[in-house]
Amino acid sequence: MAHFKEESxxxxxxxxxxxxxxxxxxxxxxxxxxxxxxxxxxxLWDKTVQKYATKIERVKKILEMDGINxxxxxxxxxxxxxxxxxxxxxxxxxxxxxxxxxxxxxxxxALLGYEYASTKVTPETAVLTKFKKxxxxxxxxxxxxxxxxxxxxxxxNDAKAAVFLEEYATLNAEKEKNNWLGIGEQTIKCNDSEELxxxxxxxxxxxxxxxxxxxxxEVGLKDFGLPDGVALVDTPGLDDVVQxxxxxxxxxxxxxxxxxxxxxxxxxxxxxxxxxxxxxxxTRYNPEKVYIIATQIDTLNRPVENWKDQRAEWLxxxxxxxxxxxxxxxxxxxxxxxxxxxxxxxxxxxxKNDDDRYWDLGSVLGKFKISMNNVDEHYKEMLDxxxxxxxxxxxxxxxxxxxxxxxIEDIKGSYGICRDSIxxxxxxxxxxxxxxxxxxxxxxxxxxxxxxxxxERCAEAERDKKNLDDLLKKLSxxxxxxxxELENAIKNLHQNK
Amino acid sequence: xVMPPVPPIPIPQKIVIKVLKEVAKAILPFLFGSAKKxxxxxxxxxxxxxxxxxxxxxxxxxxxxxxxxxxxxxxxVEKEVDAYLDEIRxxxxxxxxxxxxxxxxxxxxxxxxxxxxxxxxxxxxxEMSKAVSLxxxxxxxxxxxxxxxxxxxxxxxxxxxxxxxxxxxxxxAIRKSLDEIFDDTNExxxxxxxxxxxxxxxxxxxLQSLDENNRMEVVSQMICEAGLINDECEIVENLLExx
Numbered sequence: 001m002a003h004f005k006e007e008s009x010x011x012x013x014x015x016x017x018x019x020x021x022x023x024x025x026x027x028x029x030x031x032x033x034x035x036x037x038x039x040x041x042x043x044l045w046d047k048t049v050q051k052y053a054t055k056i057e058r059v060k061k062i063l064e065m066d067g068i069n070x071x072x073x074x075x076x077x078x079x080x081x082x083x084x085x086x087x088x089x090x091x092x093x094x095x096x097x098x099x100x101x102x103x104x105x106x107x108x109x110a111l112l113g114y115e116y117a118s119t120k121v122t123p124e125t126a127v128l129t130k131f132k133k134x135x136x137x138x139x140x141x142x143x144x145x146x147x148x149x150x151x152x153x154x155x156x157n158d159a160k161a162a163v164f165l166e167e168y169a170t171l172n173a174e175k176e177k178n179n180w181l182g183i184g185e186q187t188i189k190c191n192d193s194e195e196l197x198x199x200x201x202x203x204x205x206x207x208x209x210x211x212x213x214x215x216x217x218e219v220g221l222k223d224f225g226l227p228d229g230v231a232l233v234d235t236p237g238l239d240d241v242v243q244x245x246x247x248x249x250x251x252x253x254x255x256x257x258x259x260x261x262x263x264x265x266x267x268x269x270x271x272x273x274x275x276x277x278x279x280x281x282x283t284r285y286n287p288e289k290v291y292i293i294a295t296q297i298d299t300l301n302r303p304v305e306n307w308k309d310q311r312a313e314w315l316x317x318x319x320x321x322x323x324x325x326x327x328x329x330x331x332x333x334x335x336x337x338x339x340x341x342x343x344x345x346x347x348x349x350x351x352k353n354d355d356d357r358y359w360d361l362g363s364v365l366g367k368f369k370i371s372m373n374n375v376d377e378h379y380k381e382m383l384d385x386x387x388x389x390x391x392x393x394x395x396x397x398x399x400x401x402x403x404x405x406x407x408i409e410d411i412k413g414s415y416g417i418c419r420d421s422i423x424x425x426x427x428x429x430x431x432x433x434x435x436x437x438x439x440x441x442x443x444x445x446x447x448x449x450x451x452x453x454x455x456e457r458c459a460e461a462e463r464d465k466k467n468l469d470d471l472l473k474k475l476s477x478x479x480x481x482x483x484x485e486l487e488n489a490i491k492n493l494h495q496n497k
Numbered sequence: 498x499v500m501p502p503v504p505p506i507p508i509p510q511k512i513v514i515k516v517l518k519e520v521a522k523a524i525l526p527f528l529f530g531s532a533k534k535x536x537x538x539x540x541x542x543x544x545x546x547x548x549x550x551x552x553x554x555x556x557x558x559x560x561x562x563x564x565x566x567x568x569x570x571x572x573x574v575e576k577e578v579d580a581y582l583d584e585i586r587x588x589x590x591x592x593x594x595x596x597x598x599x600x601x602x603x604x605x606x607x608x609x610x611x612x613x614x615x616x617x618x619x620x621x622x623x624e625m626s627k628a629v630s631l632x633x634x635x636x637x638x639x640x641x642x643x644x645x646x647x648x649x650x651x652x653x654x655x656x657x658x659x660x661x662x663x664x665x666x667x668x669x670a671i672r673k674s675l676d677e678i679f680d681d682t683n684e685x686x687x688x689x690x691x692x693x694x695x696x697x698x699x700x701x702x703x704l705q706s707l708d709e710n711n712r713m714e715v716v717s718q719m720i721c722e723a724g725l726i727n728d729e730c731e732i733v734e735n736l737l738e739x740x
Contacts, residue, residue, distance in 0.1 A: 019718075030725065030728060031732075055737070063733065067722055068726045073688040075684045250632065254623070273550065273553070282632075317550065320550070320553070321561075322554065322557040425600075426730045434723075436719055436722075437719075454697055458698050472588070472687075475585065476679040483671060490664045
C-alpha cells in the first residue's frame with residue numbers, strides 16, 4: 001500500500017477520518033482485484049508465455065479500474081489486447097493438399113488415429129476442415145454470408161462448373177440456402193467418435209445439400225493423435241472447379257506453417273506435377289514448408305525397390321526452381337508413407353481372422369514375403385516402413401518446435417515493448433498525481449491559483465492537439481493524393497499500352 | 498504558443514510512377530514473348546510430364562522476371578513511405594516541446610510503421626504467382642487450348658490483365674498501409690494529448706467546484722483519487738518488476 005501508509009499520511013493528510021476510511025476501502029478493493037486469480041488456460045502451452053500473459057492480464061485489469069483508466073490511452077489498451085491475442089493463438093497449421101485419389105483422407109485418418117475423414121472412392125471433402133485438440137469432441141461450423149455466397153455463386157457460373165451446378169440442383173440445395181447463409185457459428189457437441197464422423201459427413205460431404213453454404217468446419221477431438229497446438233487442415237484442393245473455393249485453399253496454403261502435398265507414389269504424372277508446382281506457386285518464399293508425401297508405397301509391386309527408383313526420378317523434378325529449388329531440400333522433404341498399411345498394423349492386435357482388414361494386411365505383407373504367422377516378429381520393422389510415425393516426428397520437430405520457438409521469441413520481444421510502454425505511461429501518470437497531491441495540501445488561494453494554471457494548460461492542450469491534427473491531416477491528404485495518382489498511373493498503363 | 502507555418506511536404510515527386518512506367522515498359526514485351534513460348538506447349542489434362550515441366554519452366558521464368566522487376570517498384574514505394582515517415586518525424590521534431598510535454602513516443606510510431614511497411618513486400622510477386630499457375634481456372638483453361646495464335650492471344654491478354662491486377666492489388670495495399678500509418682500516428686500522438694487534456698480538465702473541474710464550504714470534501718476526494726491512482730501505478734510497477 002503506498003499513499004495510505006501512516007508515513008504517507010503525514011505527507012498528504014486527509015482532512016477527515018471518514019475520507020481516509022473511504023480511501024482505505026477503495027484500496028482494499030484494488031488489492032482484491034490485483035490478487036484475483038487469472039484464467040490462464042489459453043496460455044498453458046509455454047511457461048514463459050504463461051508468465052508474461054498472466055502478468056499483462058493482471059496489469060490490464062488494474063489499468064481498466066476507475067480512476068487510472070482515464071489516464072491510459074486507448075492505444076495502450078489496444079496494444080495490450082493485441083499482445084494477449086498473440087499469446088493465445090499458438091496454433092500451428094498444417095494444410096493437406098492432394099490430387100484426387102492421392103490418399104489424403106487415409107493419411108489424415110492415420111495421423112489422427114481414427115477414420116474421421118471419408119475414404120470413399122468419390123471425392124468427398126468439399127469444405128475446409130480443421131482438426132485440433134479439444135477438451136471434448138465437438139464441431140464448430142461457420143457459414144458464408146450473403147455477399148460471400150454471391151461471389152462463390154458467380155465464380156461457379158463464370159467457370160461453367162457443370163457438376164457443381166447440377167448437383168446443387170439435384171440436391172435441392174437452393175431450398176436450404178436461407179436456412180444457413182449469414183447465420184452465426186454453430187457448435188455441435190458430440191458424445192463419441194461415431195457421432196463426430198456422422199456430423200463431419202453431414203457438414204463437409206459434397207453429397208449433402210447444406211455443405212454448399214459451409215465456409216469452414218473445426219473439429220475438436222478429445223483424443224488427438226498429433227502434438228498439442230497443431231491444427232491439421234483438410235483442404236478441398238487447388239483444382240476445385242469453383243475458383244472462389246480454390247482461392248480459400250490457396251490463401252490457407254499461403255498462411256499455413258506447413259503444407260503436406262499427397263501424391264501417389266507410382267510414376268509422377270503431368271497433372272500431379274502441375275498440382276505440386278501450384279502449391280509451390282502459393283508458397284513462393286518458403287519452399288521449406290512444403291512436404292511432398294509419396295502415398296500408398298505399399299501398393300507398388302516391390303515397395304522398397306520400386307520406391308527407390310521412383311524417388312530418384314521424382315527428385316530430378318523436385319529439385320527444380322518451380323519446386324524446392326535445391327536437391328538437398330527436395331531430398332529432406334520428400335517423405336514416403338503407407339498410411340493404410342500403418343492403420344492396418346495399428347489395428348492388428350485386435351483384429352479377428354474374418355475381418356476384411358486381416359486379409360488386406362496379409363496381402364501387403366506378402367509383398368515383403370512375410371506371412372500372417374510371423375507378423376509379430378516383423379511388426380516394428382513394418383511399422384517403420386509405413387513411415388507415419390516418422391512423419392509425425394517431423395511435424396513435431398520441424399513445425400511445432402520450430403514455429404513455437406519463433407513465436408515465443410516474438411512474444412518475448414512484444415512483452416518488452418509493452419512493459420516499457422506501460423512504465424513510461426505510469427511515470428507520466430504518477431507525476432500528474434504528485435502534482436495533485438501537492439496542490440491538495442495548499443491553501444484555498446494556492447488552489448485557486450492552480451485552477452487558473454490548469455485552465456491555461458487545458459486550453460493549451462486543445463491548441464496543441466489542433467495544430468498537430470492539422471499538420472497530420474495535411475500529410476494524410478498528400479499521401480491520399482499520391483495513392484490516387486498511383487492508381488491512375490496503373491489504369492493508364494493499361495489504356496496507353 | 499504559436500505554431501510554425503506548415504512548409505510544403507517534400508515527398509519525392511513521382512518516383513513511384515516513373516518506376517512503374519519503366520517496369521511496365523520492360524516487362525510487357527517479356528511477358529508477351531513468354532506467352533508465345535507457352536502457347537506452343539501442349540498442356541491438356543493428359544499432358545506428359547515433359548510438357549508439363551516445359552510449361553512450369555516458362556511459368557517460373559515469368560515469375561522470376563516479375564519478382565526482379567517488382568523489387569524495383571517496391572524499393573521506390575519504400576522510399577516514398579520513408580519520406581512520409583521522415584515527414585512525421587520532422588513534424589514531431591519541430592514540435593519537440595509538445596512532444597516532451599505529453600510524452601509522445603516516436604519509436605512506437607516508427608516500430609509500427611516498420612511492420613506495416615514490411616507487409617508491402619512481395620505482393621506483386623505473390624499475386625502474379627497465384628495467377629500464372631495451373632490452379633488458376635482462367636490460366637488452366639487457356640493452357641488447355643490447342644497450341645496456336647488463338648492460344649497466344651488469350652495468354653497475352655491474360656498475362657496483361659494479371660500484371661494489371663497485381664499492380665492494382667499492390668496499390669490498394671499501399672493505400673491501406675498509408676491509412677494504417679496515419680491512423681496509428683493519430684492515435685499515438687493525438688490520443689496521448691487527448692488523455693492528458695481530459696485529465697487536466699477533470700482536475701480543473703474539481704478545483705472549480707472548490708469553495709470555503711466544501712474544501713474538506715473536495716480536497717479529500719482529490720487525495721483519495723490521486724492516492725488510489727498512485728497505488729494502482731505502484732502495483733502495476735511491482736508486477737512488471739517481478740521475475
